[in-house]
Amino acid sequence: MAMTIAEVSERFELSQDTLRYYERIGLIPRVNRTKSGIRSYTEEDCKWVEFVKCMRGAGLSIEVLVEYVELFLRGDETAESRKELLIEQRDLLQSRTEEMLRTLQRLNDKIDRYEQTIGRKEKTLKRLD
Amino acid sequence: MAMTIAEVSERFELSQDTLRYYERIGLIPRVNRTKSGIRSYTEEDCKWVEFVKCMRGAGLSIEVLVEYVELFLRGDETAESRKELLIEQRDLLQSRTEEMLRTLQRLNDKIDRYEQTIGRKEKTLKRLD
DNA sequence: ACTTGACTTGGAGTTCGCTCCAGAGAGTAC
DNA sequence: GTACTCTCTGGAGCGAACTCCAAGTCAAGT
Structure with a gap:
């Protein structure tokens, strides 16, 4: 064990x-x-x-x-303080997570735009062939 | 400006x-x-x-x-590499975010359990009055 | 002309979170 | 018994990302 x-x-x-x-x-x-x-x-x-x-x-x-x-x-008499500490950290973690989700969305949008731009470029090149 | x-x-x-x-x-x-x-x-x-x-x-x-x-x-000829870099970072960010969401859930569960425990204790104390 | 205050550079210092190392002490294998 | 391996401790070292500082420049105000 x-x-x-x-x-x-x-x-x-x-x-x-x-x-x-x-x-x-x-x-x-x-x-x-x-x-x-x-x-x-x-x-x-x-x-x-x-x-x-x-x-x-x-x-x-x-x-x-x-x-x-x-x-x-x-020991037990600190349960309330521990709970408060956890809540504080949970709130912090939550806002960091939300920030990351927003940035994730932004990155995805940026990638989409790259896809479109590169796509257009390829089309143009093909047309030139 | x-x-x-x-x-x-x-x-x-x-x-x-x-x-x-x-x-x-x-x-x-x-x-x-x-x-x-x-x-x-x-x-x-x-x-x-x-x-x-x-x-x-x-x-x-x-x-x-x-x-x-x-x-x-x-310049423009690096667009493809930039896109790949962004995708890589997006994927990394996504898994970190998912990990954080799981931990967030865990913290919330833990806080709930604290709430219950403390709640029970208060009840017990009241009963003793 | 001179003081004041914002700005410059290059480099040193700081904080966080490990990571590595030297020297020593046990337990096992032969 | 001695070689080998694992573990111990205390302390030094390291990489990332700032943060601070000294010495100097410049423009504006009085």
Whole structure:
């Protein structure tokens, strides 16, 4: 059940360095070690890794995720703060996503215009043949 | 019609340093200067600034935008390459956007669960009164 | 003529988020 | 026991994208 850093690295496609870095800065709670000091990831640890990978992938900052973990570790009485933090980040993510959708549309329009322009050019060339 | 860097900075909410930086690295074509060496932005220059701001805002890399500008400056025969570059970036942007939409959904679910948990807690507290 | 303020350039400095490395300590294989 | 492999820690290094700074130029106002 418990996994080594090599296995977790493989499983989530994050480098061992990144996993150690994430733990060092508190982006995931501290992982337990064997008596000889080697990390032994539980399924719970893996859930944190997966969560953080997902949130980082969407662009949430390390800073805010560290804060989330800190709140989590302080226990139940921080549930409200955690919820507020999540709402704030959700709103940020939403507006960034909306901006990206608009830009996506713009890129598609631009590509369409390129298609038309190049299409016209080809026609012209054919006519010249 | 022509604008100073201060006006362009104001108009697009980009610092003067950023505008100069963008020009220096070729993210926008070179802006003409007055005889005394001061930048004088035409409406055309402003369109580039706006385009770049939009694309950077969606996360396109500086590197790829510089390449786009270079191709543009080489003229009509690069239209096809420019189109391909745009398609590539469009596809990248699309998958990033999709990832963000999935994460957005996940965040919303998580917030919902927080709402329920906190709701239950409040009820319990009330019952204890 | 001189001060003020906006602008110039080239280059150094900063922040974020990793990524790499050196040196050391275990566990396994022979 | 010694070679090999995996892992550890603390710290240095790196690339991207700005951001700041020093020293100098120029135009306008008084």
